[in-house]
Each structure stands twice: as C-alpha cells, then as structure tokens.
Amino acid sequence: MRAALSRHRSSATPLALAFAALVIYASLFPFTGWRWPPGQSLLDLLRLPWPPWRDPFDFWANLLGYLPLGVLAMIAARRSGLALAPALALAVLGPALLSYATEVAQHFLPRRHPSLKDLAMNSLGALTGALLAAALQRAGAIDRWHLLRERWFVRHSAGALALLALWPLGLLFPAPLPLGQGQVGERLRMALAELLDDVPWAEAAQQLLIAAPTLATPLRPLAETITTALGLLGPILLAYAVVEPGWRRLPLALGIAVLGLLAMTLSTLLNFGPPHALAWLTPLTLPALVGAALLALTLAPVARRVAAGLALVALTGLVVLVAQAPADPYFAQSLRAWELGRWIHFYGLAQWIGWLWPYAAMAWLLTRLGARD
Numbered sequence: 001m002r003a004a005l006s007r008h009r010s011s012a013t014p015l016a017l018a019f020a021a022l023v024i025y026a027s028l029f030p031f032t033g034w035r036w037p038p039g040q041s042l043l044d045l046l047r048l049p050w051p052p053w054r055d056p057f058d059f060w061a062n063l064l065g066y067l068p069l070g071v072l073a074m075i076a077a078r079r080s081g082l083a084l085a086p087a088l089a090l091a092v093l094g095p096a097l098l099s100y101a102t103e104v105a106q107h108f109l110p111r112r113h114p115s116l117k118d119l120a121m122n123s124l125g126a127l128t129g130a131l132l133a134a135a136l137q138r139a140g141a142i143d144r145w146h147l148l149r150e151r152w153f154v155r156h157s158a159g160a161l162a163l164l165a166l167w168p169l170g171l172l173f174p175a176p177l178p179l180g181q182g183q184v185g186e187r188l189r190m191a192l193a194e195l196l197d198d199v200p201w202a203e204a205a206q207q208l209l210i211a212a213p214t215l216a217t218p219l220r221p222l223a224e225t226i227t228t229a230l231g232l233l234g235p236i237l238l239a240y241a242v243v244e245p246g247w248r249r250l251p252l253a254l255g256i257a258v259l260g261l262l263a264m265t266l267s268t269l270l271n272f273g274p275p276h277a278l279a280w281l282t283p284l285t286l287p288a289l290v291g292a293a294l295l296a297l298t299l300a301p302v303a304r305r306v307a308a309g310l311a312l313v314a315l316t317g318l319v320v321l322v323a324q325a326p327a328d329p330y331f332a333q334s335l336r337a338w339e340l341g342r343w344i345h346f347y348g349l350a351q352w353i354g355w356l357w358p359y360a361a362m363a364w365l366l367t368r369l370g371a372r373d
Contacts, residue, residue, distance in 0.1 A: 011158040012079060015165060016072035020098060023069060025352065027102035035108045045107045048100075048116035062121035063128070069095045070129025077141060078133075088130050095126035153251075154304065156371070157242035159364045163357070164256065167235050170353035171263035174271055176326060177224055178264055178280045178288075179231025181357035182319040199223045219325050223283055227325070228288035229295070230318040232260055237298045237311030240363055241304050241368060256291065305369065312365045315358045 039047065070091050077087035099122035106112035136142050152162070170181050219227065236253045243249050269277035299310065 011161040012072045012075035014158055014162040016069065016076050018162060018166060019069050019072060023065065023098065028105055028109065028112070034108050035110070037107050040107065045104060046120055048103055048114050050116045051113065058118070059121060061127040062118045066099065066122040066125030067129040067298070069127035074130040074133035078137060084134065088134060089091070089131070091130035092123065092127050096123040099123060144260050152219045152248050153242050154244065156368065158239055160242045163361050163364060164235060164239060166353055167357060168259045168263035169350055170357045171260065172270070172352040173268045173350040174267060175354060176322060178228045178285050179260060179356045180227050180318070180322045180325065181231065181324045183325065184355040219321065223321055224284050225288045227318060227321040228285055229292040230314045230321070232257060232289060232292040232313055232357065233295055233363065234314040234318055236258070237299065237307050238315055238365070240299065240307035241365065243313055245301050250297070253296045302356060308369050310366050310371065312362055312369070314360070315362050319358050
C-alpha cells in the first residue's frame with residue numbers, strides 16, 4: 001500500500017502552505033501604519049502581553065483558525081515519510097512559531113493588538129488539528145482517501161486539487177458578476193499609482209494611472225452570460241485535466257457545480273441577508289449555468305491535455321471579460337458592514353483568493369501543458 005500511495009504527491013503540502021499564507025494575511029491585515037512602537041525595546045517586543053479582556057469569539061476564532069493548519073501540516077509531514085512523533089512535533093511547533101511571529105509583528109501595526117492568549121489558542125488549535133489528523137490516519141481514513149485518489153486522479157494532481165479546494169472560498173467575496181473571479185486590475189492600478197507617489201521621474205506615469213477612467217458601463221447581457229458560464233466551466237475543466245476520460249468526470253463536475261452554487265448563495269446571504277440569498281440567480285445566470293453544464297457534459301470524453309488547454313482558454317476568457325465589468329454597485333455598502341464586524345479578516349482572505357485564483361489556475365495549467373507526462 002505504501003508503494004501505491006507514494007505515486008501521488010500529497011495535496012496537503014500546497015494546501016498547508018496556502019493556508020499558512022492566509023493566516024499571515026488575516027493576522028496582519030490591513031497592513032497599513034507600520035511603525036516602531038514608541039518607547040519599546042526589541043526585548044519588549046519579543047514579550048507578548050496577556051490581555052485582560054475575555055471574548056468568547058476571539059477564543060474560538062483563534063482556536064479554530066489554526067485547527068485546519070494543524071491537520072494539513074500533520075498529513076503533509078506523515079506523507080513525506082516522517083514518523084508519528086516528529087510529524088506531530090512539526091505540525092504543532094511550526095504553526096506555533098508562525099503564530100508567535102505574527103503576534104510579534106502586530107506590535108508594529110497600530111490597529112492590531114499582540115496577545116499571548118492568542119498564541120496559546122493558536123497553538124492549542126494546531127495541536128488539536130494534528131491529533132485529529134493522527135486519529136484519522138490511525139483509523140485508516142487518510143489511507144482510504146489516498147487510495148480513492150489513486151483510482152480517480154492522475155499523478156501530479158496535488159496542485160489542481162488544492163486549487164479546487166480553494167475555489168469556493170474565493171466566491172465568498174462579492175464579484176462583479178456571478179462566478180466572475182479575477183477582477184484585480186483596478187487594485188493593481190491603484191497600488192502602482194501609490195507606489196509611484198512622490199517619485200519625481202515617474203510623476204507622469206503616476207498621473208496617468210490616477211486619471212485612468214473607471215469602468216461604469218455594464219457588460220452586455222450576452223457577455224454577462226458567457227462570463228458566468230466560463231466561471232463555472234473553468235474549474236470543471238481544471239478537474240478534467242487530472243481525471244482520465246470516463247464516468248468519474250460527471251459526478252466530479254456535478255460536485256464542483258454544487259459547491260459553486262452553495263458558495264454564491266452563502267456569499268449573497270452574508271452580504272444582503274437571508275431573504276436575498278438567491279438573488280444572484282438572475283435571468284442571465286440560469287442560462288449560463290445550464291450552458292456550462294451542457295458543455296461540461298459534452299467535453300467529458302476529451303483527453304486530459306485537451307481539457308487542460310480548454311481550461312486555460314476558459315479562464316483566460318473569464319479574466320478578460322471580468323476586467324471589463326464595473327465593480328458591484330452594492331459592494332461598497334456591503335464592505336462597510338463587514339469592516340464594522342468581526343469577519344473582516346476572513347473577508348480579506350476570500351477577496352485575495354477571488355482575485356488571484358484564475359491566475360494561479362492558469363499558471364498550474366501552463367506547467368502541466370509543458371510537462372511531458
């Protein structure tokens with residue numbers, strides 16, 4: 001069994017790295033106002049205070065936030081060949097050191113408050129996750145998953161599976177169109193303009209960036225329908241790229257479609273309330289979903305390399321169309337509500353995933369199209 005399982009590279013490793021990056025983002029958001037704390041020495045900064053307040057939300061958020069990292073780190077360590085004890089130590093100490101580093105870094109952010117209690121809860125969450133992963137492995141659940149993956153997916157599928165696991169999270173951030181991820185151009189333009197601020201030789205370029213017109217004209221109905229269809233077809237074709245042609249592609253496509261629908265419904269519910277949870281299912285969205293489903297059914301027999309090429313085309317078309325769409329007019333009002341709430345850090349994570357997911361998927365597809373196997 002061990003020889004069979006070794007054929008696949010574990011998707012737990014890229015997922016653990018991605019989750020660690022998201023944890024860093026959540027811990028240091030909003031990344032503004034960096035300064036040396038007045039009157040503090042380096043030794044003072046290495047000490048974390050124990051806060052006097054008691055907040056059940058912070059307790060559970062810090063505990064549960066690091067639990068998946070402990071699970072993923074434990075699975076990745078065991079899959080790399082480490083024995084139980086070293087793997088457990090790595091899965092606990094690694095997240096604990098990450099938590100300590102981010103807590104120390106919070107000294108330099110005026111809007112964040114470093115806390116020894118947060119470090120303790122983060123470490124406890126990682127320990128709980130690592131023990132849970134060890135229990136699942138002892139029960140044979142992880143080995144059964146890897147055997148299932150052996151039957152369903154091809155070699156070198158770890159990156160695609162990690163991307164597919166992250167895809168629904170990116171949908172929680174409100175997009176300009178349903179399933180329309182990748183609208184990062186405006187953010188890059190403003191970031192570049194800010195970077196060039198006070199740079200004498202780049203003043204002309206900075207002014208051009210600031211004066212760039214803001215998109216205000218909605219896409220035509222046909223373009224909106226195509227964008228939504230590509231937003232669903234892209235992940236399905238990405239999955240086809242790591243599954244051999246056959247019946248297994250159909251339930252996989254159905255599962256991806258269901259995850260997308262649930263994520264969009266949850267996003268709308270969180271932004272506009274339960275009465276409007278299905279408001280994203282517009283007269284233009286339904287034909288797009290049906291069209292994407294029919295295309296996915298038609299393309300199920302194609303070869304994996306063809307599926308990868310079609311996925312690359314679909315995602316390229318998606319980001320091109322999304323770049324031409326204006327921002328959601330209700331987004332500013334929704335974001336203000338999030339900024340006043342406790343979920344703003346998680347919201348920022350979903351935002352970055354939604355912005356970057358299509359580009360990360362295209363990069364992975366390009367590497368696989370260039371590979372010989």
